[in-house]
Amino acid sequence: MKKDSILAYDGSFEGFLTCVFQTFEQKLNVTAIYTEDNIQQDFFSLPEPVITDLKKASRVKQALKTKLDSGGRRQLYFSFLSELPGIELQLLQYIQLVFNTNNFSTGDYGNPVILRISQTSKMVSREKHRMEAFVRFMLTKDEIYFAHIEPDFNVLPLILPHFESRYADQKWIIYDLKRKFGLFYNLQETNYISLDIATRVFEKNYQSSIYSVSEIQFKELWQQYFKSTNIKSRKNLKLHKQHVPKRYWKYLTEKSSLHN
Amino acid sequence: MSFERIKEKLDILADAAKYDISCSSSGSKRANKNKGLGNSDGVGICHSYTEDGRCVSLLKILLTNHCIFDCAYCVTRKSNDIKRAAFKVQEVVDLTMNFYRRNYIEGLFLSSGIFKSADHTMERLVAVAKKLRLEENFNGYIHLKSIPGASDELMLEAGLYADRLSVNIEIPTISGLKLLAPDKKYEDFIKPMQAVKEGITQYQSERKIIKSTPKYAPAGQSTQMIVGATGETDRDVMYSAAYYYKKYEMKRVYYSGYIPVVDDSRLPALGSPVPLLRENRLYQTDWLLRFYGFDIRELLNEQHPNLDLDVDPKLSWALRNRDLFPLDINRAEKRLLARIPGIGMKSVHKIIQARRFRKLNWEHLAKIGVALNRAKYFITCDSSHWEKRELSSERLKGMILQNSSGKFRKDHGTQLMLFS
Numbered sequence: 001m002k003k004d005s006i007l008a009y010d011g012s013f014e015g016f017l018t019c020v021f022q023t024f025e026q027k028l029n030v031t032a033i034y035t036e037d038n039i040q041q042d043f044f045s046l047p048e049p050v051i052t053d054l055k056k057a058s059r060v061k062q063a064l065k066t067k068l069d070s071g072g073r074r075q076l077y078f079s080f081l082s083e084l085p086g087i088e089l090q091l092l093q094y095i096q097l098v099f100n101t102n103n104f105s106t107g108d109y110g111n112p113v114i115l116r117i118s119q120t121s122k123m124v125s126r127e128k129h130r131m132e133a134f135v136r137f138m139l140t141k142d143e144i145y146f147a148h149i150e151p152d153f154n155v156l157p158l159i160l161p162h163f164e165s166r167y168a169d170q171k172w173i174i175y176d177l178k179r180k181f182g183l184f185y186n187l188q189e190t191n192y193i194s195l196d197i198a199t200r201v202f203e204k205n206y207q208s209s210i211y212s213v214s215e216i217q218f219k220e221l222w223q224q225y226f227k228s229t230n231i232k233s234r235k236n237l238k239l240h241k242q243h244v245p246k247r248y249w250k251y252l253t254e255k256s257s258l259h260n
Numbered sequence: 261m262s263f264e265r266i267k268e269k270l271d272i273l274a275d276a277a278k279y280d281i282s283c284s285s286s287g288s289k290r291a292n293k294n295k296g297l298g299n300s301d302g303v304g305i306c307h308s309y310t311e312d313g314r315c316v317s318l319l320k321i322l323l324t325n326h327c328i329f330d331c332a333y334c335v336t337r338k339s340n341d342i343k344r345a346a347f348k349v350q351e352v353v354d355l356t357m358n359f360y361r362r363n364y365i366e367g368l369f370l371s372s373g374i375f376k377s378a379d380h381t382m383e384r385l386v387a388v389a390k391k392l393r394l395e396e397n398f399n400g401y402i403h404l405k406s407i408p409g410a411s412d413e414l415m416l417e418a419g420l421y422a423d424r425l426s427v428n429i430e431i432p433t434i435s436g437l438k439l440l441a442p443d444k445k446y447e448d449f450i451k452p453m454q455a456v457k458e459g460i461t462q463y464q465s466e467r468k469i470i471k472s473t474p475k476y477a478p479a480g481q482s483t484q485m486i487v488g489a490t491g492e493t494d495r496d497v498m499y500s501a502a503y504y505y506k507k508y509e510m511k512r513v514y515y516s517g518y519i520p521v522v523d524d525s526r527l528p529a530l531g532s533p534v535p536l537l538r539e540n541r542l543y544q545t546d547w548l549l550r551f552y553g554f555d556i557r558e559l560l561n562e563q564h565p566n567l568d569l570d571v572d573p574k575l576s577w578a579l580r581n582r583d584l585f586p587l588d589i590n591r592a593e594k595r596l597l598a599r600i601p602g603i604g605m606k607s608v609h610k611i612i613q614a615r616r617f618r619k620l621n622w623e624h625l626a627k628i629g630v631a632l633n634r635a636k637y638f639i640t641c642d643s644s645h646w647e648k649r650e651l652s653s654e655r656l657k658g659m660i661l662q663n664s665s666g667k668f669r670k671d672h673g674t675q676l677m678l679f680s
Binding site: 169226228237255 | 263305
């Protein structure tokens with residue numbers, strides 16, 4: 001039997017698929033997969049660096065297409081974007097199941113690996129939906145609608161199509177402060193960008209330098225609406241927090257000034 | 261326009277609109293045309309939630325709270341001494357566009373007090389929607405109120421711009437309506453409903469022949485009933501709801517626990533608690549009708565005119581129909597799985613898929629997400645353990661209540677009976 005291997009890759013989905021390719025090609029017994037900047041040193045074995053290879057990645061994608069329906073492939077990609085510790089190894093086990101089982105089905109919920117991936121992708125899909133709801137744009141003086149977020153999972157690639165088709169007639173940026181990259185739509189197409197803003201976005205001076213007075217007024221109108229549409233005699237803070245968990249409050253126009 | 265004045269109007273007219281509880285933005289597919297603004301992809305989005313836990317999906321406002329009617333339950337009735345305001349058509353258009361561009365909302369829910377006449381009011385509502393669609397190229401969601409008594413022609417036009425139309429029946433019984441809204445006629449509520457239903461049917465059949473037929477109220481129509489204002493039974497409420505679902509093909513019926521807004525001897529006193537638990541049970545019943553294949557007569561009838569507040573309506577039904585249980589999880593057909601307490605439709609689908617590959621046991625069911633604290637008394641699975649005692653329904657209910665917690669339990673703790 002081959003000895004255990006640990007793989008290290010660049011963190012991209014293609015990089016992960018290259019790990020999958022290598023595992024099958026060399027019949028490795030993989031015990032852990034880490035991203036390069038998150039390597040856990042193991043006393044007995046050194047991590048083996050895997051260099052992302054788009055050709056190998058696309059061969060894995062092609063092979064998955066023949067064995068896994070679009071719903072299953074979606075679950076795979078969504079789960080990968082969860083960035084949860086150990087998710088790569090779980091996904092590898094899942095892919096091994098896909099290729100080694102006759103009549104593999106994503107509905108075999110009695111199998112713990114399959115149930116786990118189904119549940120993880122559901123979590124990511126909830127976060128995607130939350131971000132489609134919780135993004136709050138502010139119009140900058142140079143006519144760009146700007147929003148910053150810090151999602152639990154890496155959902156920016158997933159929310160791109162939604163915002164692109166909805167806000168087709170305005171320029172906008174959605175920036176992920178945690179992962180330090182963003183989406184910029186320039187009226188033609190959406191590109192990935194990186195900005196150096198993380199420390200300043202919450203500063204009052206910085207805000208008044210990039211937003212106009214009318215923007216602050218719209219913010220106030222929205223806050224007014226939020227207050228007026230509430231029914232006090234039905235107050236239910238537990239339910240409120242369940243729907244809008246506290247960790248998102250600082251990005252929500254209607255919640256932020258009330259609790260700063 | 262003055263910012264302070266707009267803010268004040270927004271305060272008054274959002275405050276007056278909030279008792280209309282529908283905030284749904286789902287069920288309509290509208291693509292973004294010619295690089296305009298907005299779309300609806302059929303899935304609603306709740307952009308925020310107020311402190312009462314309700315979803316904020318649409319900018320929900322009245323065009324005006326001036327009203328010529330004097331309905332006892334309504335905060336904007338003419339005899340109530342409150343601040344009045346009115347938006348101009350363009351002001352509503354501007355607010356909607358600006359809120360939408362900032363991703364605050366999915367669209368607009370526009371209602372109104374009735375000024376001058378029903379038609380006059382409906383005309384203005386339609387004007388807002390028309391302007392948004394034709395001048396601003398707005399493809400977000402629009403929900404318009406059908407004003408009772410509005411003409412069929414206006415209702416037909418409204419459906420061309422709005423995704424959803426609704427008229428609130430408010431009082432579930434005709435006798436209650438006579439008592440609390442003496443100026444309104446039952447027929448006035450029904451007329452716009454009928455017009456919209458006919459519009460939907462007509463456009464759908466034309467669409468089958470000519471693909472380019474415009475959409476007509478693609479998210480259908482809905483209505484709302486106030487509960488707890490006139491002493492009606494749950495049976496009255498739900499039989500009415502079942503009637504509207506069937507007769508007018510409603511997409512949704514909403515139930516709104518009465519919030520005392522006025523001192524009136526015909527109504528519960530100011531400060532009476534909102535019947536939240538009852539409202540919750542009515543919604544559960546509504547779901548059982550729409551998604552679980554129940555007939556309303558199974559849940560509410562002459563012997564059981566009101567829902568059980570202690571336990572959910574499905575459990576309550578199961579406790580009255582013990583002869584159907586236990587069901588074998590690995591064999592029972594879908595329709596029957598849906599009737600097991602503690603198993604929702606999502607679990608039903610998961611069970612049906614998963615049991616094709618292996619027999620499911622208690623552990624599988626727990627992981628799939630079945631609420632075993634209720635379900636375990638009504639099922640058998642791939643295990644030699646199941647409830648073998650002959651328990652009376654009363655005893656069973658007591659055991660389930662003891663081993664579970666309910667979100668309303670602290671308010672109703674005194675209603676529980678203790679079982680050994």
